[in-house]
Amino acid sequence: MICSHPPLKFLDVESGTLYKIGMTTKTIGATGLVFDPIRVERVSEKVAGQLRKLISDGSLKVGDRLPSERDLSEQMGVSRTSVREALQQLEMHGILETVHGGGSIIRNITEQEIRKPIERFIEQDKKRVLELAELRAFMEAWAAREAARNRTDQELETMRGYLEEMERDFEKGAIRYDVDFKYHTEIAAATHNTIYLHLIDNIYSLINYSVKVHREEVFVSRESQETILNHHRKIFRGILERNPENAETAMKEHLAFVVREFKRKFFDR
Amino acid sequence: MICSHPPLKFLDVESGTLYKIGMTTKTIGATGLVFDPIRVERVSEKVAGQLRKLISDGSLKVGDRLPSERDLSEQMGVSRTSVREALQQLEMHGILETVHGGGSIIRNITEQEIRKPIERFIEQDKKRVLELAELRAFMEAWAAREAARNRTDQELETMRGYLEEMERDFEKGAIRYDVDFKYHTEIAAATHNTIYLHLIDNIYSLINYSVKVHREEVFVSRESQETILNHHRKIFRGILERNPENAETAMKEHLAFVVREFKRKFFDR
DNA sequence: GTGGTAGAATGGTAGGACCATGTTATACGT
DNA sequence: ACGTATAACATGGTCCTACCATTCTACCAC
Structure with a gap:
């Protein structure tokens, strides 16, 4: 099931929050004050987040092929490096699969846990x-x-x-x-x-x-x-x-x- | 805990298996024969594998800081890109943590939850x-x-x-x-x-x-x-x-x- | 149909440049 | 002598360009 993606709108990476609050908290000194550590979100993470969202809301369905890395980097206004890092993150999580020369396709999220x-x-x-x-x-x-x-x-x-x-x-x-x-x-x-x-x-x-x-x-x-x-x-x-x-x-x-x-x-x- | 790493020996990436057998199987035609798909191991995966090995055999302990990406790429004879991809894979698996400007440190695998x-x-x-x-x-x-x-x-x-x-x-x-x-x-x-x-x-x-x-x-x-x-x-x-x-x-x-x-x-x- | 072949598309790797952040050394003021 | 501010350096983050490796596609010969 191969498809081109002219209609898909990839927003600029700058959209969305620039900073993200982590999950752990630290207590500083004897003041008892609690601060949330600030963590900069890398460009690749923003890209990954956007792709995740597109998958999550169904714009990208199982079996769909993503636009090429070059296209993505151009559409999103980031380097191909960042796009590659994002794709790799998603691949690590089993959300998609990239094939040398063949592109990246969306995998089924329920597959890992349920299927086998x-x-x-x-x-x-x-x-x-x-x-x-x-x-x-x-x-x-x-x-x-x-x-x-x-x-x-x-x-x-x-x-x-x-x-x-x-x-x-x-x-x-x-x-x-x-x-x-x-x-x-x-x-x-x-x-x-x-x-x-x-x-x-x-x-x-x-x-x-x-x-x-x-x-x-x-x-x-x-x-x-x-x-x-x-x-x-x-x-x-x-x-x-x-x-x-x-x-x-x-x-x-x-x-x-x-x-x-x-x-x-x-x-x- | 910062330490230099002259004693660590990083083998050439060419060591180790070049080809790897995947997990899924396919049935071809009507013969009923089953073949295992062949999957080439990427350079970054070989690098990641070597680091994994060094961690598992104790050469790299929890809290240790890895050599810089530039050092690693030089010692292993691969590009910095590949090293970065390898480090990212390991970070995804919670094995290490990289800090912008600070280096990469080994994390305790048991303490963190790996998110599905x-x-x-x-x-x-x-x-x-x-x-x-x-x-x-x-x-x-x-x-x-x-x-x-x-x-x-x-x-x-x-x-x-x-x-x-x-x-x-x-x-x-x-x-x-x-x-x-x-x-x-x-x-x-x-x-x-x-x-x-x-x-x-x-x-x-x-x-x-x-x-x-x-x-x-x-x-x-x-x-x-x-x-x-x-x-x-x-x-x-x-x-x-x-x-x-x-x-x-x-x-x-x-x-x-x-x-x-x-x-x-x-x-x- | 079957199989081969060439070209295009696409992912993988390499290397260099520069920026952002953290680390360390140095100079300064008290 | 000590602490602090600053400068220099080290290191990860991003971008760019080039090239190789693999896959895809269309076309052709049989």
Whole structure:
């Protein structure tokens, strides 16, 4: 998922506080007075802070590629050195990953703590896959509700685009999984809850990880494809009309169907 | 404690492994073969590794000051840039501290808390705290529903125990936060969804971190304590009677109250 | 399609210059 | 002789330029 970033506005580094109060306090002499130590924030830290914020408020999503170091340094009015130091700080914290010659991409913040341990769980027991599906179902139901409540017109149009794409793909033969995925992701984004966005992203990839097969191979029949399309139409309508109840219900219906089909194929029942 | 470092021997950076094996694996094509991605070690990483080694084997003790960046770069035969990057990596990991104009000193690794990525992420914006609360609310509502459906008698008894403990604490003065926490955790366990259990545990710890104050300090009034207790009684009844709807409703009511109170205290509204 | 190749884009390293801050030595006044 | 103010130096912080190493991309030959 590569993207250019003309719309992103990188403020001048001078914006924001120049000095920052540390966390520890010291008592000086016998006066009993307590002072907070003053700590100058380095340029690289300001840059890192700004990038953090852009990630935090969702302007930069997981998988996005940052502008090049040269671009960043120019846009922010600082040296490439400072930008590099900032990127390195973020890389140390696992927030992004830089590849020699390839650029820097945003990583999932929840990955470190949540992903690794869970992967091991999943490998131990097939039952975990169903647990994941269960999780996904109720989380997305909430997302549909919140999206209906908070979505912007812009986001709605994006969803409409994906939906129409699915319609066309259906006419031509089969719905493509990646469009379906993007559709769900856009709903997640429309909740305007960044942490949820990262969380659900992780759950998706966990599902993909544990179920090595793509959905395309599960939902091949004409009927199931049509059912899914109908579900999506219904979800879209709920979000369009800003009707949380309907959106949630439709999503629940949809995922219940998906899980049912899934069970039928993989656990032969 | 300032000291010069003629005796320290800084090996040439070329010593040590040039290539390093990463952590993730990829499956290529349909062969099923698994390859480990190759990752080149950057110069700064080699420098950092050498310093790490010197610290771990005691050549550099806590409080010692490192040679200047210029000295290090000369002794190691690398640019000052690389040395600086290495020092920064170590500083990120809390291993040393650099002072503008003062040099870099070794810190005690055990004394400082190393902040996890998400924690820094959350600090970026107060809004994130509310997002966490939002997440928690709908996830726990689901948990209450599932617990009512799947709980064993054993788990119910454990909950009863915690509830009674809260009742006693309330009579004696105040509900203890850890009991409340254990109560919620037991509900999570009763869902019998292991992955959910881990997920919510993570979210709890994040909330505890971001909200530096314990709940005890937020819900001090007799009325709010009683309200909370009533909520818990209601939730318990729903789970006891295996009534998912009631349990979910009660939990929603409870967390809505908690979030409302929380907002009132911390965002003064 | 598959694979190779050249050019562009991008991150990595090097080195020099200068500024900001801390450290040390020196000169000064009492 | 002592403390203090000042100057000189040492050291980290930032910027700049240049060049190398790797990846990406488009194009071509097969």
